[in-house]
Amino acid sequence: xxxxxxxxxxxxxxxxxxxxxxxxxxxxxxxxxxxxxxxxxxxxxxxxxxxxxxxxxxxxxxxxxxxxxxxxxxxxxxxxxxxxxxxxxxxxxxxxxxxxxxxxxxxxxxxxxxxxxxxxxxxxxxxxxxxxxxxxxxxxxxxxxxxxxxxxxxxxxxxxxxxxxxxxxxxxxxxxxxxxxxxxxxxxxxxxxxxxxxxxxxxxxxxxxxxxxxxxxxxxxxxxxxxxxxxxxxxxxxxxxxxxxxxxxxxxxxxxxxxxxxxxxxxxxxxxxxxxxxxxxxxxxxx
Numbered sequence: 001x002x003x004x005x006x007x008x009x010x011x012x013x014x015x016x017x018x019x020x021x022x023x024x025x026x027x028x029x030x031x032x033x034x035x036x037x038x039x040x041x042x043x044x045x046x047x048x049x050x051x052x053x054x055x056x057x058x059x060x061x062x063x064x065x066x067x068x069x070x071x072x073x074x075x076x077x078x079x080x081x082x083x084x085x086x087x088x089x090x091x092x093x094x095x096x097x098x099x100x101x102x103x104x105x106x107x108x109x110x111x112x113x114x115x116x117x118x119x120x121x122x123x124x125x126x127x128x129x130x131x132x133x134x135x136x137x138x139x140x141x142x143x144x145x146x147x148x149x150x151x152x153x154x155x156x157x158x159x160x161x162x163x164x165x166x167x168x169x170x171x172x173x174x175x176x177x178x179x180x181x182x183x184x185x186x187x188x189x190x191x192x193x194x195x196x197x198x199x200x201x202x203x204x205x206x207x208x209x210x211x212x213x214x215x216x217x218x219x220x221x222x223x224x225x226x227x228x229x230x231x232x233x234x235x236x237x238x239x240x241x242x243x244x245x246x247x248x249x250x251x252x253x254x255x256x257x258x259x260x261x262x263x264x265x266x267x268x269x270x271x272x273x274x275x276x277x278x279x280x281x282x283x284x285x286x287x
Contacts, residue, residue: 005047012056012136012165015049020138020161022047027163029072029111057110057165060084067171071110071164075122076101078109087171090125090178090197093280097121097182110164113149116156116221123150123222124197125180126167127214134166141165150221176201176210179280181273182217193217194253194266196273200232200281208232208241213249218266219256227252237278237285246274 007022009015019025025047051057057072060081067083078084078095085092098104098112098121112122113133123146131146137159144157146167151157158164172178182195195216203209211232213225228248235241249270257263278285 006050007047008050008053010053012054012163015051015054016136016138016161016163018049019163022049023160025049027051027114029108029114051163062171065171066168068166068168069109070166071113072108073110075104075107075109075112079104083171087174088125088129088169088178090128090180090199091122094121094125094180094182094195094197097180109167113146113167114156114158114164116150116152116154118150118153118219118221119193119195119217120222121180121182121195121216124195124214124216125178126169127222127224128178128197128199128212129169129172130212131167131169133164134168135162136165137162147224152220172199173201175203177281179277181276181280183269183273193262194269194273196249196270196277198277198281200237202237206236207234208237209234213245215249215252215270218253225249225252237282239285242274242278245278246271249274 007018009018019027026049028048028050051072054072057070059070060073060077060083061068062083067088075095075098079092095104098107109122112120126146132143133146133149134141134143135158138161149156176199178197178199180195180197183193197214199210199212200208201210211229213228214222215225216222228245231245231248232241250267253266253270254263257266
């Protein structure tokens with residue numbers, strides 16, 4: 001890795017000015033992905049702008065039913081927050097499965113999103129939570145949907161001088177449930193070979209009123225499995241309905257992967273992932 005300059009920002013405004021003035025600079029959040037990528041020669045920059053002192057980018061707040069998460073909030077903070085665990089459990093579960101204890105203490109939600117890995121653990125939960133991403137630069141601010149942030153493997157839609165400041169979403173209704181499941185190559189510090197998040201709400205008539213499913217490590221980006229969602233809607237949750245959903249997921253995975261070497265494994269694996277997801281959501285039905 002070649003010699004790289006290092007500067008630390010104390011405020012969001014200072015970070016944005018440094019980022020604009022020192023191009024081609026890169027932002028350093030937790031560094032758990034970027035530093036490794038730079039050592040391996042996959043990312044280059046002349047200067048790193050460290051965000052660790054910018055307190056305004058840290059923390060979790062609930063305002064008018066919207067949960068707002070600063071981009072420098074760590075996975076350890078997310079997994080321990082009672083509002084996340086209670087009403088957005090898919091994100092809490094995913095956060096608890098990110099890397100090792102050290103990585104969860106250091107790695108940040110904003111950094112994970114900017115890295116744009118299709119295997120990023122935080123992405124599927126944020127897709128089913130229909131999260132928005134707030135972005136700032138010296139030119140102003142904007143807000144986009146989470147699906148509009150990712151462009152491909154390791155590619156996001158941020159301009160070189162832009163910074164993710166916040167991730168926000170409307171807390172799901174009290175009657176909804178969400179969960180996250182991933183399969184990795186090994187139990188410790190596993191990178192997902194396939195992952196899935198789901199959010200389901202059943203109405204007073206016992207029918208599935210709302211169903212959101214998102215898959216990770218299947219295509220070039222995380223995506224909503226809309227065909228499988230349609231299989232669930234307006235039906236009573238049962239083992240048969242889950243089986244129908246699993247069949248739809250198998251077809252989706254097959255279409256996404258085509259003739260890739262991993263296709264055969266992932267077509268079968270998604271069935272087990274779906275079964276585990278629905279067991280987490282409704283164990284009394286799946287047992």
